[in-house]
Amino acid sequence: MSITRRDLIRTTAGLAVGAAGAGLIGMPARAEETMKITPEEGAELRVTRWSPFVDGDEKQWLANTEQFTKDTGIKVTIDKESWEDIRPKAAVAASVGSGPDIMWVWFDDPQQYPDQLLDLTDLADYLGNKYGGWYDGPKAYATNDGKFVGLPIATIGNAMVYRKSWVKEAGFEEFPKTTDEFLKLCQALQKSGHPAGFTHGHGVGDGNNYAHWLLWSHDGAMVDEKGNVTINSPESIEAIKYASELYKTFIPGTESWLDVNNNRAFLAGQVGVTANGVSAYYAAANDPKLAEFAKDVGSANLPVGKSGKDIELHQVTSAVVFKYTKYPNAAKLYLQYMFEKPRMSKWIESSSAYCCQTLKAYADNPIWTANPVFAPYAKASETLRTNGFAGPLGSASAGVMADYVLVDMFAEAVTGQRTPEQAAERAAERAKRYYEA
Amino acid sequence: MNAAAEVALKPAPRRSRGARLLENRNVLSALFLLPSAAILLVFLTYPLGLGVWLGFTDTRIGRPGIFIGLENYEILWHDHVFWLSVFNTILYTVAASVLKFALGLWLALILNEKLPFKAFFRAIVLLPWVVPTVLSAIAFWWIYDAQFSIISYSLIKLGIIDTPINFLGDPTLARASVIAANVWRGIPFVAITLLAGLQTISPSLYEAATLDGAGSWQRFRHVTLPMLTPIIAVVMTFSVLFTFTDFQLIYVLTRGGPVNATHLMATLSFQRAIPGGHLGEGAAIAVAMIPFLLAAILFSYFGMQRRRWQQGGRD
Structure with missing residues (x-):
């Protein structure tokens, strides 16, 4: 409530x-409760x-x-x-x-x-x-x-989409519910030649969805309630290390992926699991040639990490x-x-x-x-959790997300350009430009 | 005008003051200049001035800013992403311009020779320039795709490589890839303009050089190149300006990724100003491009347009 x-x-x-x-309790609202608004002539x-x-x-x-x-x-x-x-x-x-x-x-x-x-x-x-x-x-x-x-109209949801037969083949009866199990699934999928693929490039939607889930599932946060930058934390570093382990199981090239790439790779059968809106399923369901494929598509909420909470950006x-x-x-x-x-x-x-x-x-x-x-x-x-959690929403939160600070933090570390510690430090430095201005 | 003429001109009382003013060369030229001056002022000077002003304010989207002096520039001075974008922009411009010049000149020389289907080939050469940038960028996006690249596919089928080439994922490769796409797109402009220049060179100069016993390299070095220099100066100035301010190609191909390895000043400026909402800072990045552009223009103006040098003499 x-x-x-x-x-x-x-x-x-x-x-x-x-x-x-x-x-x-799902009772129909009575007619007399309708708010009266008189439009202008x-x-x-x-x-x-x-x-x-x-x-x-x-x-x-x-x-x-x-x-x-x-x-x-x-x-x-x-x-x-x-x-x-x-x-x-x-x-x-x-x-x-x-x-x-x-x-x-x-x-x-x-x-x-x-x-x-x-x-x-x-x-x-x-x-x-x-x-x-x-x-x-x-x-x-x-x-x-x-x-x-404003009035929130809708949330465009993000979820795992995967190939049911391949997940089963990898030894999982159902899609993993925790981050640890999920890593095991990705490792198994890679061994069977159906790697995972998540966007590490500057994809506005998919890149940010994935990066925020990595951070939040490990209890990390960009800022605290007052807007002090807290991204350089042990939680973030743990999240980065987890991301690096996952990245090892990915199809090559995810650091260049923009919003469309994961759909394409999934529909072409190149990856066994990715995260996306329901559109990835539709593209298959609406294509008669992919009818068999569509039947094999499963979906699940993103696994829960040590935070114990089911949270995402969307x-x-x-x-x-x-x-x-x-x-x-x-x-x-x-x-x-x-x-x-x-x-x-x-x-x-x-x-x-x-x-x-x-x-x-x-x-x-x-x-x-x-x-x-x-x-x-x-x-x-x-x-759904708002971007710039746990701080206030505003120009700083918008600026940090538009500048791909979080996306870059993970991409820098998983590709080996920086250590997890350096990546977190650089992210903090970049976020501070917005929050401390 | 002598006194007699003045007297002769005097009896023309019917012509009004306005008509007489119109006869004045200075007034007339000012009048003809007025429309273009107004257009320049409204569409060029004002936006440029506004951009420069915004760079000195903390304007955000939906909120007017106040004057903060050089603060935006101070912030940028300590921002490693900004410096990376400066490095990328210079690398992109220099590498792409040199390649465009070399390949463009080469192409122009070939097209200037007696070729079968000359008109057809000249039209074909223009194609990359005619196709809208966004369309060609999307084509390149497919060519460079991490999974579906036609290049990777062909090389794998030929057994030369095992895994697809990470064109846009590896920082060095990504830079090379976007430069290659820009070169492909920019060559026609250089080639066709230089071709036009080549055709203005009188054949008699080549004949004279040949009679003096000049070989083909000497003819190129001592006739073609000096005669072409003024055009080269103009073409390369424009080419450098286009390349330095490129936006669409990067925006479609990489959005500045991977990890800002291909972010140019123009794309970073947009990213910070519009999606990021920090108009002041975005404007400051755009303004920071001006010194580089001015330097490029001055270099071509003073360096390449010197008459004596053009005429084969020394400064």
């Missing part, structure tokens, strides 16, 4: 408890989102939007941008004060210009109360100074409304409409396990049980 004291104080206590309770909205990774996501979102226009008369235009172009475009919109009304942004983008974003706290509280509360990780990305400056996307919008109420109404059950449920289902719910009540979506491969992705929002 994630209702904090603040949530309770913020909303009418009775409604909060009642609605949250209803959400938790003649409102029109422009939404910019990232280009979809799976077709179903876009189709359903557009269908829901069309329905919104029919129901309210508000015209909505949706533009798409490649996912890496979102950050600069949103930043430009925020700083010049013109552009789309609503934008889907990534990670800590809302933390970079919170003053330019519309306060969505009332809507977020309403949705949170009605649908079982927000997951902590996605919520942290979208809240600043106790206020919601990719989070939030919808923000810029303050400059002429139609703030229409924008809020649109978001409310899209997050309400009839639309959100369908959208999550159509996104084919790519987009994990950010509101807990949607965890029972039928998609998660539709295919065993999807199951690990259902936990994405739950296991």
Whole structure:
């Protein structure tokens, strides 16, 4: 249960408890609980989102939007941008004060210009109360100074994808749940000619996902709660040593991998296990030539290390409304409409396990049980930890991740360019540039 | 103008002041210059000035900055990744420019000879230059892929190597690979421009040299090269500038990896400014490129465009 004291104080206590309770036990929310938002006369909205990774996501979102226009008369235009172009475009919109009304942004983008974003706290509280509360990780990305400056839309989950037959052949009945066992699996897979492969290059998504998991599973952290750099620690060095052992079992060349390479290598049968979004499975499932291959694909959450916690970075996307919008109420109404059950449920289902719910009540979506491969992705929002843990989100955390400080720390050491100690020291030095500036 | 002419010109009272102003050469030339001056000012001087200014501030994405003097540069001075990018940029520019010049000149000389299908070959040579950089970079990405490289594949099939070549994973190989891709892309510009230069050299000079008993190397050394120097100076200045500021190729191929071994100043500037959100620091890196670029321009201006040297004399 994630209702904090603040949530309770913020909303009418009775409604909060009642609605949250209803959400938790899966009772349908009553119609009269719907928050009333009156849109401006003649409102029109422009939404910019990232280009979809799976077709179903876009189709359903557009269908829901069309329905919104029919129901309210508000015209909505949706533009798409490649996912890496979102950050600069949103930043430009925020700083010049013109552009789309609503934008889907990534990670800590809302933390970079919170003053330019519309306060969505009332809507977020309403949705949170009605649908079982927000997951902590996605919520942290979208809240600043106790206020919601965005609504987390989805977590794009990351999980192990592997070849079931090869894992079995290597002597494992099921996919390992701990880091030690996982190392043994990779060693066995390498011996049988089906090595593992994880991105050590500057892959924005895969590179960071892997590096953060290595660090966090060993209880390391970039900074402490106050933002003091703590990366040069025995935990980090242990994580680096573990990464080096794993690296020895990898297919050659992973230090040059960008975001696409692991998918390609996996689909070509070059690697037995890698970590990826569910798209790696889809590429096989949608290709008639790879039908047999797709049946052999298994998925699992990333193994738990000495930290004992199931934690990962994942990719989070939030919808923000810029303050400059002429139609703030229409924008809020649109978001409310899209997050309400009839639309959100369908959208999550159509996104084919790519987009994990950010509101807990949607965890029972039928998609998660539709295919065993999807199951690990259902936990994405739950296991999510924000980048720059355990410090505050903001320009320092964004800067450190964009500069690949953590990715480089592991890559430097596993390729033998530096000792683990030197690599950790250099990472600390680089992180301090951001945190101590 | 003598007095009589002045008197003769006097009875023209109908012409207005504006019309007379337009007759003035200085006014007219200023007027013609105005549009281009305005364009330069708006699209060149202003962004450049803004970039320089940003480098002196701590501007971040979504937050205006304040003037912090040279702090960004001090921070960069102690940043080993920045110095690595400076080293990479210089290595990249020097190696790629020398190769582009040598191969480009060679190609131009061949194309200048009497060849069958000359027009066809000249068109073919231009292809790498015509293809958008991003497209050719993606092609190279496949060529250099850690698993699916066509080069590795062929060599393995021929039995020359056992494992794929780690083109973009090994720091030295990665640098060589991106330089090779840049050279491939840049050769046509050098070759075609030098070819144009070669065709302006009068055949009579070669005839005279031949009559004086000059061999082919001597003709090249004492006729072709001096006559071509002004064009070489221009072409190489442009080539160095393009190479020094290259971005797309690196961004597609490596994103600056492995471990920043191929990060150029341009890519690092982008990485810090846009995805990293530190506009001030990114601008400072971009500004730090200016001295190098100026040096390249001045070198070509003073070093290679000296008339006497061009004419085969000594300074």
